[in-house]
Amino acid sequence: MADFWVTEAMNGFGMTVQVTEELCSKRSEFQKIDVYQTSKLGRMLLLDGIIQLTEFDEFAYHEMLAHIPLFAHENPKRLLVVGGGDGGVLREAGKHPELEVMDICEIDAEVIETAKKFFPNVSCGYDDPRVAVHxxxxxxxxxxxxxxxxxxxxDSTDPGGPGAPLFGEQFYRDMKKALRPGGVIATQAESPYLLPDIVQRLYKVSEQVFRSVGYASILVPTYPTGTIGACVAGDRDDIASPARPVPPELAAKLRYYNSKIHEAAFANPSFVKRLFD
Amino acid sequence: MADFWVTEAMNGFGMTVQVTEELCSKRSEFQKIDVYQTSKLGRMLLLDGIIQLTEFDEFAYHEMLAHIPLFAHENPKRLLVVGGGDGGVLREAGKHPELEVMDICEIDAEVIETAKKFFPNVSCGYDDPRVAVHxxxxxxxxxxxxxxxxxxxxDSTDPGGPGAPLFGEQFYRDMKKALRPGGVIATQAESPYLLPDIVQRLYKVSEQVFRSVGYASILVPTYPTGTIGACVAGDRDDIASPARPVPPELAAKLRYYNSKIHEAAFANPSFVKRLFD
Structure with missing residues (x-):
């Protein structure tokens, strides 16, 4: 079978990835699910034509989205993951022995099944006995x-898909209510180059609901513009720094997250800072 | 004329940009030079098929490559730009009133001519009376x-083109000799996701030649992987922090660089840090 290129384009530019084989293409109740074998980036998952992850760089996104809020909390016992059906955030969160509850709420059971079949190194997050799937x-x-x-x-898809309600103000107010005192949230918050209006809106909504908010950027080559953000918020004074040290044995296992990059990710370029004024 | 897409691909993935018009396509003594009008990113310059800049995001690269070394120096009087024929680094450097000499050494006069014709908002860097072109x-x-x-x-092209000698160890030793005491260099140092071996080599060479070295990452959507690095080196103890404050009237004009992002850019993800051990 000849190689072909799969392209995700929007606003006049996009990412293109060389593919050697289509491994799965189906339509669930909520979205189209595609899995490809790429030539250089391992396997790749798309939902409704949008790249969700490649084996090449999923570590960057999953480590930062999980470890920033978990280390921004003094002593997290109970975690909820919303979305994240591939299991990558669970895999990273599972590296925190202090967690007692690891709930995941994913709308589309077929995403979980697909991840378990085609992405064992990501969906291994479900093997943790603390995980309860909803x-x-x-x-x-x-x-x-x-x-x-x-x-x-x-860990949501973009606002256009089934993740749409996760980008509304009501959801941020409901998250606040679902937290114990001292709680922390982190949400997939898009790229400021590609969707500055959404980045701005999520930040402003978080600011209204929580005492502190920060926007952390993460370098993920296979997302459009090569960067994506996490909106992190909570009732600490300084949400942008770790609340406790990273154990050396965990730090040694991580490929992206470290305590310095935790803080540095929140230092935004001036055009991004101005979105938040 | 119908729109088409211009793609720069390498190692199984790439960037693709929607183009509405080809404005210039020629071959100089050194390389192929193309200028396109894009649908959403302004004009775009390619050398040998490699995207050099778009009007959309050139500010990110030019601001960081210029202001990091200039603010890492206590009191810079004499600047040399090697490459950078488009004028973008000169434009940013010109915002430093303390500079007395602004030399630029570009191998390809046709790059300068092309920039002056098609990219007035970038090549305006040449209007500064302190600039001498070599x-x-x-x-x-x-x-x-x-x-x-x-x-x-x-500000070089990639190692494959006419910029190749600028990636060798001898050039770093020659730069060291060309500096006054306290001097600082910054070089285009590629993406750690795409070319980790080159990132590693430039860092190690710099480390042998200079007292301090750091690798600063810059978010540039239209470069492959969406990030590029600057290797910054000098004989200060801490090359990764500004040596003096950024004047507020300059800070207000910049879209990317600020003193916090100066420091934060040097906090690398763990997989990048390990390249430098």
Whole structure:
């Protein structure tokens, strides 16, 4: 079979990835799910034509989205992951022995099944005995657990897909209610080069709901513009620095996250800072 | 004329940009030069098929490559730019009133002419009366000015093109000789996701030649992987922090560089840090 290129383009530019084989193409109740074998980036997952991860660089996104909020919390015991059906955030969160509860609320069971079949090094996050899977709409699920979680991580698709309710102000207010005192959230918050209006809106909404908010950027080559942000918020004074040291044995295992990059990720270029004024 | 897409691909993935018009396509003594009107990113310059800049995001690269070494120096009087024929680094450097000498050594006069014709907002860097243009091979030119410059900025193409000599160890030794005491260099140092071996080599060479070295990453969506690095080196103890404050009236004009992002750019992800051990 000849190689071909899969392109994700928007606003006049995009990413293109060389593919050697289509491994899966199906339509779930919520979205189109495609898995490709790429020539150089390992396997790649797309939802509705949008690249969700490649084996090449998923570590960058998953490590930062998980470890920033978990290390920004003094002593997290109960975690909720909203979305994140591939299991990558669970895999990283599982490296925190202090966690007692690891709930995940994913709307699309077929994403989980697909990840378990084609991405064993990502979906291994589900092997952790602390994990409880809830197949539900995260924007509804979160209303049922008032004052329960220490950390909530939202690993969503873009606002156009089934993740749309996760970008609304009500969801941020509901997350706040679902947290115990001292709680921290981190949400997938798009690229400031590509979607500055969404970055700005999520930041402003978070600012209204939480005492502190920060926008952390993460270098992920296969996302459009090569960067994506996490909106991190909570009721600490300084959400942008780790609340406790990173154990050396964990630091040695990580490929992206470290305590310096935790802080540095929140130092935004001036054009991004101005979105938040 | 129908739109088409111009793609720069390498190692199984790449960038693709929607183009509405080809404005210039010629071959100089050194390389192929193309200028396109894009649909959303302004005009775009390619050398030998490699994207050099788009009007959309050139500010990120030019601001960081110029202001990091200039603010890492206590009081820079004499600057040399090697390469950088488009004028973008000169434009940014010109915002430093303390500079008395602004030499540029570009090998290809046709790059300068093309920039002056098609990129007035970039090539305006040449309007500064302090600028002196030298059409020559930077790796030779630099040998003629021992102990002369305070800051040298190397804005080169990739190692495959006419910029190849600028990636060798001898050039770093020659730059060191061309500096006055306290001098600082910054060189285009590629993406650690795409070319980790080159990033590593430039860092190690710099470490042998200079007292301090750091690798600063810059978010530039239209470069492959969306990030590029500057290798910054000098004989200060801490090359990764500004040596003096950024004047507020300059800070207000900049879109990317600020004193916090200066320091933060040097906090590398763990997989990048390990290249330097």
């Amino acid at each position: 197949i539900a709409d995260g924007s509804e699920f979160i209303k049922d657990r008032p004052g329960y979680y220490d950390v909530i991580i939202v | 059409i020559a091979d930077g790796s030779e030119f630099i040998k003629d000015r021992p102990g002369y410059y305070d800051v040298i900025i190397v």
